[in-house]
Amino acid sequence: AQSVTQPDIHITVSEGASLELRCNYSYGATPYLFWYVQSPGQGLQLLLKYFSGDTLVQGIKGFEAEFKRSQSSFNLRKPSVHWSDAAEYFCAVEGGSYIPTFGRGTSLIVHP
Amino acid sequence: DTAVSQTPKYLVTQMGNDKSIKCEQNLGHDTMYWYKQDSKKFLKIMFSYNNKELIINETVPNRFSPKSPDKAHLNLHINSLELGDSAVYFCASSQGLADNEQFFGPGTRLTVL
Numbered sequence: 001a002q003s004v005t006q007p008d009i010h011i012t013v014s015e016g017a018s019l020e021l022r023c024n025y026s027y028g029a030t031p032y033l034f035w036y037v038q039s040p041g042q043g044l045q046l047l048l049k050y051f052s053g054d055t056l057v058q059g060i061k062g063f064e065a066e067f068k069r070s071q072s073s074f075n076l077r078k079p080s081v082h083w084s085d086a087a088e089y090f091c092a093v094e095g096g097s098y099i100p101t102f103g104r105g106t107s108l109i110v111h112p
Numbered sequence: 113d114t115a116v117s118q119t120p121k122y123l124v125t126q127m128g129n130d131k132s133i134k135c136e137q138n139l140g141h142d143t144m145y146w147y148k149q150d151s152k153k154f155l156k157i158m159f160s161y162n163n164k165e166l167i168i169n170e171t172v173p174n175r176f177s178p179k180s181p182d183k184a185h186l187n188l189h190i191n192s193l194e195l196g197d198s199a200v201y202f203c204a205s206s207q208g209l210a211d212n213e214q215f216f217g218p219g220t221r222l223t224v225l
Contacts, residue, residue: 034213043116043202043216044155088153098209099168102155 002027002095006103013081014111021076021106023065023091033074034092034100035065044090050074061085086110115139116217118203124223125193132189133220135203143167143209144186146178147202149219155202161186162209190222198224 003026013019025031032051036044048059055067065076074091088107094100116137125131137144145168146158160168164180175191190197200219206212 036216038153041218043204043218044214045216046213049213090155098160099157099170100214105153105155 002031002093002097002101004091004093004101004103006089006091006106008106009104010107010109012109012111015083016080019076019078019081019085019108021089021091021108023074023076023103024072025074025091025093026072027093027095029095030069031096032094033065033067034094035059035063035074035076036090036092036102037061038088038090038105040087047076047089081108081110083110083112116203116205116215118201118217118220120220121218122221122223124225126225127193127195129193130189130191131193131222132187133201133203133222134185134187135217136185137203137205137215137217138184139205139207139215141205141207141215142183143206143212144180144183145204145206145214146186146188147204147216149200149202151199159186159188160209167209193222193224195224198222 005024034049035047038044050067088105091103092100143162145160149155158172159178161180177189180186203217204214206214
């Protein structure tokens, strides 16, 4: 069975600071991996996804994520956070069953 | 030009009532989904339809019945509403199954009193 862990419920950063959101997954092979963002009162929007190939994936809004098989991780990064990045971030894994599993989400708070 | 739309946005009702949530996508996608997001923001898939056929039914009580009249619509009907049904319900669509980006609607906040 596949599972996703986002160990940080809340992350607080100052505007302009760098950001890393953690995601660990459990699956027997290499799964499909996703990061979504949910702004308040909105649906989820895909930031980036990994299927195969280059382990460093570039996404929208200046985000990137790195797949590390040895650590079963797919952490999301951004070099300089903007106030508009404050939102809920979800990591998701899909292992070929057509059923995605989402993490519990990490709430990003951005201080001016 | 909304890609995935849901109605209503808010739904407040009494226990025991029957209600429906409608979803429409204008992206030409083959696959549509219903998700439930609880008060702790945990998001869980409920159903998936591909070309109007049920593909995924994730141990959802049979009080929940999805209906897909065509590829562009996937409605969710809920019978005998219970307090625990209170949540935000999201509709989503994708070009196909598996490795495809899902496009989410804005959500329907259901409150059962």
